[in-house]
Amino acid sequence: MNIEVDNYTNYKEKEISGRYITNESIADLNYKYSSEICGYSVNNLPIHFFKIGSGKIKLLIWSQMHGNESTSTKALFDSISFYSNHEQKMFNKLTLLVIPILNPDGAFKYTRENYNNIDLNRDAVDLSQPESLVLKKIYDDFKPDFCFNLHGQRSIYSTLNFNSSIMSFLSPSSDYDRNETDSRVKSMKIILEIVENLKILIPENIGRYNDEFNINCVGDTFQSLNTPTILFESGHFSQDYTREISRYYTSLAITYAIRSIYSNGFNLKNHKDYYKIPENSTGLCDVFIKNIKINQSLSNQVVNLSILYKEKLNLVSKEIEFIPEISEFGKLEKLSGHLLSDFISIKKVFDISDKNDLNEIITIAKKLRNIQ
Numbered sequence: 001m002n003i004e005v006d007n008y009t010n011y012k013e014k015e016i017s018g019r020y021i022t023n024e025s026i027a028d029l030n031y032k033y034s035s036e037i038c039g040y041s042v043n044n045l046p047i048h049f050f051k052i053g054s055g056k057i058k059l060l061i062w063s064q065m066h067g068n069e070s071t072s073t074k075a076l077f078d079s080i081s082f083y084s085n086h087e088q089k090m091f092n093k094l095t096l097l098v099i100p101i102l103n104p105d106g107a108f109k110y111t112r113e114n115y116n117n118i119d120l121n122r123d124a125v126d127l128s129q130p131e132s133l134v135l136k137k138i139y140d141d142f143k144p145d146f147c148f149n150l151h152g153q154r155s156i157y158s159t160l161n162f163n164s165s166i167m168s169f170l171s172p173s174s175d176y177d178r179n180e181t182d183s184r185v186k187s188m189k190i191i192l193e194i195v196e197n198l199k200i201l202i203p204e205n206i207g208r209y210n211d212e213f214n215i216n217c218v219g220d221t222f223q224s225l226n227t228p229t230i231l232f233e234s235g236h237f238s239q240d241y242t243r244e245i246s247r248y249y250t251s252l253a254i255t256y257a258i259r260s261i262y263s264n265g266f267n268l269k270n271h272k273d274y275y276k277i278p279e280n281s282t283g284l285c286d287v288f289i290k291n292i293k294i295n296q297s298l299s300n301q302v303v304n305l306s307i308l309y310k311e312k313l314n315l316v317s318k319e320i321e322f323i324p325e326i327s328e329f330g331k332l333e334k335l336s337g338h339l340l341s342d343f344i345s346i347k348k349v350f351d352i353s354d355k356n357d358l359n360e361i362i363t364i365a366k367k368l369r370n371i372q
């Protein structure tokens with residue numbers, strides 16, 4: 001029996017759920033782990049961190065550098081809970097420094113960028129934002145042996161055969177030639193150990209992120225400073241828009257990565273196998289309708305239609321709403337959808353510029369696929 005797999009509901013941090021995760025949502029968890037404040041955001045929200053464990057190997061983990069990428073924050077707390085409850089020996093080998101929400105303004109506004117509309121993951125060289133300076137100072141003071149850079153990816157990402165990329169990973173490049181430096185190779189090996197364990201559960205849903213070098217990205221900068229750094233991208237699965245399913249797989253990925261480091265298991269891997277992990281592509285949309293009749297340019301056409309949901313924070317309910325928007329239509333041979341429906345038997349001609357028609361399309365598509 002794998003406790004981390006089978007006992008998930010016991011160690012899962014149930015007080016946080018859904019897509020909207022802010023400083024407020026994690027206040028109890030910050031308290032539980034005796035967090036301290038390491039700096040303030042542009043709009044003066046505290047940036048919390050905590051240390052856990054007393055081992056020699058130092059691991060720095062940060063999440064929600066992009067404010068609306070909250071799944072990995074939930075997963076990170078689940079993984080720490082797993083180790084606290086079931087595998088405490090880890091804390092004798094590792095010291096973790098955790099920043100659960102690096103971009104609290106973005107988390108509050110549900111945006112990728114910070115309060116100044118700057119993408120913190122393009123600010124590693126300029127260090128123009130207070131959040132970037134906080135992370136750099138922590139990195140310089142803590143001198144980590146390894147870094148985990150936790151993110152979430154959009155629903156458009158796929159692996160082979162239009163399977164959803166529920167998890168993807170990257171060993172960022174250290175230079176423009178994408179050389180296999182020592183730290184890059186170590187990161188590749190840890191990723192291989194994560195994938196080996198995860199693929200038992202989701203063999204078709206693990207991808208490898210593009211490794212083009214960009215020194216402005218934090219992972220690339222830390223990797224170039226010879227600190228093995230792993231990018232985790234928590235993706236989308238089917239109709240789970242609260243991302244509680246990918247949360248589970250992300251928490252396992254973090255758990256396996258930590259175990260790989262403290263057990264030294266990664267050393268046994270052949271890093272060349274890293275390139276066998278399928279590269280992410282963008283083959284998916286949220287709703288894909290085949291053979292739909294639409295009225296376009298004063299004539300009726302039968303097309304394939306791709307719809308993407310725009311995520312919008314409802315300030316009253318504090319929940320994320322998913323607003324359908326037409327992405328494109330035509331043959332779209334290289335595209336599929338998380339919700340895939342064939343309208344060949346539907347006689348109606350739709351006006352896709354009409355919001356009501358768009359909502360009706362989704363209602364019919366769900367009905368045809370027996371989705372509530």
Ligand SMILES: [Zn+2]
Nearest residue numbers: 066069151152
């Ligand atoms: Zn991100």
